[in-house]
Amino acid sequence: MRTDKTNILVTGMPRSGTTFVGKALTFSPEVAYLWEPFNSRFRRGVRQHYPYVGRSSNHDKVSFYARLIEDTAAFRNLKPCCTKYLFKPGQLRLLSGIDREWEQVRSANAVEEKPFSVFKDPIAIFLSEIMITRFDFKIVFVVRHPAALYAAWERLGWLHDFRPWIEQPDFVADHFGEFAGMIDSCPRDILSYTALQWLVSYSYMEKIKLQYPENVMVVRHEDLCVNAKKGFAEIFRFAGIGFTNEIASRLADITEGSGVNQVSRNFSQLEKRDSVKLSVKWKDQVSREQLERIMEITALLSEQLYPEPLFRTI
DSSP states (O other): OOTTOEEEEEEESTTSSHHHHHHHHTTSTTEEEEEOTTOTTTBTTOOSSSOOOSTTOOHHHHHHHHHHHHHHHTTOSOOBOGGGGTTOHHHHHHHHHHHHHHHHHHHHHHHSOOSEEEEEOGGGGGGHHHHHHHHOOEEEEEEOOHHHHHHHHHHHTOOOOOHHHHTOHHHIIIIIHHHHHHHHHSOSSHHHHHHHHHHHHHHHHHHHHHHOGGGEEEEEHHHHHHOHHHHHHHHHHHHTOOOOHHHHHHHHHHHBOSOOSOSSSOTTSOOOOBHHHHTTGGGGTSOHHHHHHHHHHTHHHHHHHOOSGGGTOO
């Protein structure tokens, strides 16, 4: 593996715009790209869903994930967990597609290693610290308004499962424990659980940003939607990747579509949409009362990340 290669993790909550950012970085011919290589539902051998490594993690866990990250950065041992989905044809087709994509990247990398590798994976968010300290990753955290994420998760019928977090005692000791009481006291519904997931995830982000400012960039999905050229020029600069007029033109083509809704359910693909309208689409889907509940749950952080009146009223 070349010593001058730059590894970049693009992460955040699912549906926050990580695919938007990750795929846009592939507009550069200098970039190799992997989609969700740390997701235990897709990749064989990942021990935990939302794995965490931090100061309370034991030696075995640290060593295991250090090897996994090293293998991933070298495009080694990328095996899909197809046996989990033998009786789910849709999932099996998805995994087959992921496997082909991983194999294509691995084969291309064997012929000519790119100077930049981008790993798009919201499930890897809590591996950010070990990626920085052991492997000098650059981390791009993508933040999206909590009401926008609630609207997306409600439309998909997703209810976050906190058990993989609770079942990691090191994560509870280092970070999650301070929020555990909020889960016990809130309704078990998509709104409450999405808002809590947002608070826990981005509170972790804030800690990492304070500890490793040179390795971390935080971007808001809404800012990228409103001014893609400016926002992505800053991301490319942070990553060290050249930002050309051709890349700017491709971004304009992707973000200046006429529709807002995602056409397919293939979340690994970047689709052409009206990104300005997309940035506030949630206002047509979330009621005033729902917004107030969301902002109350996330107040510890949402007031800091979204102080503008535009994001706090309907």
